[in-house]
Amino acid sequence: MSKQMMHLAIQEGDVGEYVFLPATPECAVRIADSLDDAVEVACNREFRTFTGLLDQTRVSVTSSGLGGPALGIAVEELHECGARTLVKVDTCEALVPSVHTGDLIFPNGAVRMEGVGRQYALEEYPAVPDTDVLAALCDVGRGRDATSHVGVVVTKARFSSQFLTGSGPMERQLRDRWDAYAQGGALAGEMSCATLFVIAGSLRMRAAAVLGNGCEAGYYSDDEANWALDPLNLAIDVAVEGMRLLIARDKAEAGVRA
Amino acid sequence: MGKRLLHTGVSANEVGRYVLIPGSVERAALISEYFDNSHEVAHRGGYLTFYGTLEGVPVTVTSTGIGGPAMALAVEELSECGADTFIRVGSCASSSPVSKIGDVIIPRGAVRMEGTGDYFLPRDFPAVPDYQLFRCLEQAASQSGFPYNTGVTITKDSFYTEAAPETKPVHDELSFRWDSYERAGATNTSMECAPLFLLGSAKGLRCASIMICATNYRTYSNDKQDYPAAWERRAIEVAIAGLRMLIHADRFKI
Numbered sequence A: 001m002s003k004q005m006m007h008l009a010i011q012e013g014d015v016g017e018y019v020f021l022p023a024t025p026e027c028a029v030r031i032a033d034s035l036d037d038a039v040e041v042a043c044n045r046e047f048r049t050f051t052g053l054l055d056q057t058r059v060s061v062t063s064s065g066l067g068g069p070a071l072g073i074a075v076e077e078l079h080e081c082g083a084r085t086l087v088k089v090d091t092c093e094a095l096v097p098s099v100h101t102g103d104l105i106f107p108n109g110a111v112r113m114e115g116v117g118r119q120y121a122l123e124e125y126p127a128v129p130d131t132d133v134l135a136a137l138c139d140v141g142r143g144r145d146a147t148s149h150v151g152v153v154v155t156k157a158r159f160s161s162q163f164l165t166g167s168g169p170m171e172r173q174l175r176d177r178w179d180a181y182a183q184g185g186a187l188a189g190e191m192s193c194a195t196l197f198v199i200a201g202s203l204r205m206r207a208a209a210v211l212g213n214g215c216e217a218g219y220y221s222d223d224e225a226n227w228a229l230d231p232l233n234l235a236i237d238v239a240v241e242g243m244r245l246l247i248a249r250d251k252a253e254a255g256v257r258a
Numbered sequence B: 001m002g003k004r005l006l007h008t009g010v011s012a013n014e015v016g017r018y019v020l021i022p023g024s025v026e027r028a029a030l031i032s033e034y035f036d037n038s039h040e041v042a043h044r045g046g047y048l049t050f051y052g053t054l055e056g057v058p059v060t061v062t063s064t065g066i067g068g069p070a071m072a073l074a075v076e077e078l079s080e081c082g083a084d085t086f087i088r089v090g091s092c093a094s095s096s097p098v099s100k101i102g103d104v105i106i107p108r109g110a111v112r113m114e115g116t117g118d119y120f121l122p123r124d125f126p127a128v129p130d131y132q133l134f135r136c137l138e139q140a141a142s143q144s145g146f147p148y149n150t151g152v153t154i155t156k157d158s159f160y161t162e163a164a165p166e167t168k169p170v171h172d173e174l175s176f177r178w179d180s181y182e183r184a185g186a187t188n189t190s191m192e193c194a195p196l197f198l199l200g201s202a203k204g205l206r207c208a209s210i211m212i213c214a215t216n217y218r219t220y221s222n223d224k225q226d227y228p229a230a231w232e233r234r235a236i237e238v239a240i241a242g243l244r245m246l247i248h249a250d251r252f253k254i
Helices: A025-032 A068-080 A131-142 A159-163 A171-183 A193-202 A232-257 B025-032 B068-080 B131-144 B171-184 B193-203 B229-251
Strands: A018-021 A036-044 A047-054 A057-062 A085-094 A104-113 A148-156 A188-190 A206-213 B018-022 B036-044 B047-054 B057-062 B085-094 B110-113 B153-156 B188-190 B206-213
Touching: A018 A068, A018 A232, A025 A036, A025 A047, A025 A057, A025 A232, A047 A232, A057 A068, A057 A232, A068 A193, A085 A131, A085 A193, A085 A232, A104 A131, A104 A171, A104 A193, A104 A232, A131 A148, A131 A206, A131 A232, A131 B131, A148 A159, A148 A171, A148 A193, A148 B131, A159 A171, A188 A206, A193 A206, A193 B171, A206 A232, B018 B025, B018 B068, B018 B229, B025 B036, B025 B047, B025 B057, B025 B085, B025 B229, B047 B229, B057 B068, B057 B229, B068 B085, B068 B193, B085 B131, B085 B193, B085 B229, B110 B171, B110 B193, B131 B206, B131 B229, B153 B193, B188 B206, B193 B206, B206 B229
Parallel strands: A018 A057, A018 A085, A085 A206, A104 A148, A148 A188, B018 B057, B018 B085, B085 B206, B110 B153, B153 B188
Antiparallel strands: A036 A047, A047 A057, A085 A188, A104 A206, B036 B047, B047 B057, B085 B188
């Protein structure tokens, strides 16, 4: 029997090459519902893993927890168990007025406002997704009844840094940075993409993300009552169909090569 | 008549919305052959500009010279004349077995090993191309049949950082950084992509890059005879095809 991973509690053979990465175990359950014959293979801490089939291909879903440090552990352990293609499914918070509640965001780059990625690559290295995974997600997103945006997102390691109004020791400096990101066209804040892209690149894995935007720029509320619309519904749907399209394209390309 | 810009010598009525920006004057002349009604409109220093049409729409090609400072100056002047879409057409060198001589390279991101980008956006902001323009170029590359990839490029300010780091006082650090970029996944190296992408993000311009890979991994020779001049047209032809797609998409607001 092969070893069991310390945090995810999975073993080699437990997961497919294709893996969805939501943040929460609750969202992992929702994605698992879209797979055929899904079975729970492990549940430890915030990491819950299911494996099933998507068009006869083994696909897994693992909740990665919140933020880069937990995500980094999940990606490393999934890689060790054979995962090679990752699709992040998550929410985000709009930074500019052109992005509205319920819109879909497909990051083609992420501001590295976080710490984990720097333990993999120097700060001048760009956090960018895999081209083919991103293209598959975008191509599905375009056909949905929602506005899609492709652009840069800001990966924040402190959730509230995007919404600060006070006078804490770092707040003026943080506001200046967020202003610069917004002027540079960054669309939204979120908490995992830069970390995911940098780690996946260094492990030679493919990764991309689909994010559902949960609020208007400048109108963030931490009152649950103000989040009537679940931005994950559409993001999950696009992630699943995008994965299906990616698998089909991968098979077609393998067929051409063979 | 509007003003004539100081460095490039162009004025607004000689600049289209769409601009191809090679590094060298020779390549600018070569690219202008693909335009309809092409004619030279200005030539100052390393900046040679031709104006013409593609799909009936005004287009421009301007050589930018080598490196971020010269390139950024040209792009800022051209954008002042109304241009908002820039495709860099150039060459690059391999930094991975993935990138081979003759490959068409359309970088999806750039390492910021350079100084000009810092004038536009903070260090942690990613240098990435405009996605719509990138997809047009990628689609054109796919249809061309030429081998291509979309690997991360290392934008270096010093050309001989890559070829001869040992000649520099800071060579230990240069070698360490270079090695770390390769380990992180960078597949090629060039000299203008990162500042172009950052300038584009900062000023709301659509920018992307397409290059011909001039070397195999770890075979740089510094001998001009080894440069695959005949393949240069691959990058140019794909750039022109991709630009036609974008013009079409803009016309029909796709």
